Amino acid sequence: MTNDRHALMNLRCPQGIVTVDGILEGYQRYQALLAALDLGLFEYLDREGGGNRNEIAEGIGINGLFARDFLNVLVEAGLLVLDGEHYHNATAATGFLLPQGPFFQGDVVRNVARHTSWNNLAAALARQDPAQGKAGTGPSAAFIAALGQNALRGELQTVTRAIASWKSFHKARRLLDVGGGHGLYAIALCQANPDLRAVVLEQAGVVDTTRRHIAAYGLEDRITVEVGDIRAESLGSGHDIVLISHLLYKFRKNLAPIFKSVSASLAPGGLFVSNHWFCAAGCTVEARAVQALSKALQSFGHPLCREEEFDRLFAENGFNVVTTTSALASFGPTRLQLAEKHAD
Numbered sequence: 052m053t054n055d056r057h058a059l060m061n062l063r064c065p066q067g068i069v070t071v072d073g074i075l076e077g078y079q080r081y082q083a084l085l086a087a088l089d090l091g092l093f094e095y096l097d098r099e100g101g102g103n104r105n106e107i108a109e110g111i112g113i114n115g116l117f118a119r120d121f122l123n124v125l126v127e128a129g130l131l132v133l134d135g136e137h138y139h140n141a142t143a144a145t146g147f148l149l150p151q152g153p154f155f156q157g158d159v160v161r162n163v164a165r166h167t168s169w170n171n172l173a174a175a176l177a178r179q180d181p182a183q184g185k186a187g188t189g190p191s192a193a194f195i196a197a198l199g200q201n202a203l204r205g206e207l208q209t210v211t212r213a214i215a216s217w218k219s220f221h222k223a224r225r226l227l228d229v230g231g232g233h234g235l236y237a238i239a240l241c242q243a244n245p246d247l248r249a250v251v252l253e254q255a256g257v258v259d260t261t262r263r264h265i266a267a268y269g270l271e272d273r274i275t276v277e278v279g280d281i282r283a284e285s286l287g288s289g290h291d292i293v294l295i296s297h298l299l300y301k302f303r304k305n306l307a308p309i310f311k312s313v314s315a316s317l318a319p320g321g322l323f324v325s326n327h328w329f330c331a332a333g334c335t336v337e338a339r340a341v342q343a344l345s346k347a348l349q350s351f352g353h354p355l356c357r358e359e360e361f362d363r364l365f366a367e368n369g370f371n372v373v374t375t376t377s378a379l380a381s382f383g384p385t386r387l388q389l390a391e392k393h394a395d
């Protein structure tokens with residue numbers, strides 16, 4: 052080492068390290084949340100009505116030496132509340148981190164680190180084509196569960212209420228949900244219309260997961276899950292409603308045959324529902340950068356781009372678009388379209 056570069060004793064730390072540390076702390080807080088989920092902390096506090104740090108350490112099986120600091124990270128993060136010596140769940144934990152709750156987000160939380168492009172971002176950013184698992188296998192059960200938990204934050208309610216307000220919804224008997232994943236859209240619609248039966252078409256590696264979700268709602272007798280491919284020549288026939296949500300991105304260069312087979316699969320007067328992200332007008336950058344990158348990674352950088360091209364495909368395949376609205380998905384608003392197949 053030469054002595055002429057930096058006199059270390061006189062180096063002055065520049066400003067800005069708090070920015071770097073803030074990012075690291077975000078990661079460490081995230082790891083604390085993962086640990087709390089893995090240790091069942093929120094369930095323990097819910098069951099026991101809270102506790103002091105020694106009780107909690109014993110209850111969840113951690114070394115008491117770490118308990119106070121660990122719990123205080125979660126207090127600072129807004130997930131626990133400390134009253135004197137007593138810790139209990141904050142509203143965010145009660146609402147979103149109890150596995151039995153309808154808005155449980157545990158898989159969404161875990162998924163960021165374990166099953167998405169975020170766990171090896173450098174590789175994901177360098178990829179030239181969408182990641183391919185083994186042909187036709189599809190995403191993991193954890194990823195599918197996370198998609199379902201995300202959808203239940205409000206997107207699913209908006210989409211299914213829009214479908215339920217379609218004038219013929221209560222006369223509908225057959226629904227096809229292509230790439231339905233978690234099956235929650237089919238479940239919600241069958242709950243709303245007791246005469247409706249549904250088929251969820253999915254990749255071979257996903258169908259067991261879909262079936263588990265459907266069984267959890269006791270709807271196995273009305274919702275069947277079939278292995279299939281949206282690119283197949285036929286998607287069956289006589290459906291009253293065909294739903295496609297967040298699936299078309301990777302087929303965006305060849306949408307025409309899909310519109311054709313959806314049209315052929317619908318009964319006259321039937322409804323085609325599409326729910327997808329499109330580029331913002333002029334393909335401009337959106338406000339929340341992390342959210343925008345998440346969306347780009349999930350849709351492989353290609354929200355559907357040309358609204359007018361999409362609308363033309365509806366017209367060319369015998370559809371009349373009855374509503375174009377939007378659902379707020381976790382990574383931004385979608386374009387939600389309901390299109391009726393001409394009755395003749």
Ligand SMILES: C[S@@+](CC[C@H](N)C(=O)[O-])C[C@H]1O[C@@H](n2cnc3c(N)ncnc32)[C@H](O)[C@@H]1O
Nearest residue numbers: 189190230231232253254257280281296297298
């Ligand atoms: C992003 S998820 C959307 C799940 C659900 N429709 C939603 O909106 O929450 C896309 C789903 O499409 C399925 N999928 C992918 N390629 C498919 C194909 N060629 N045919 C049918 N389904 C496919 C995946 O397995 C996955 O469950």
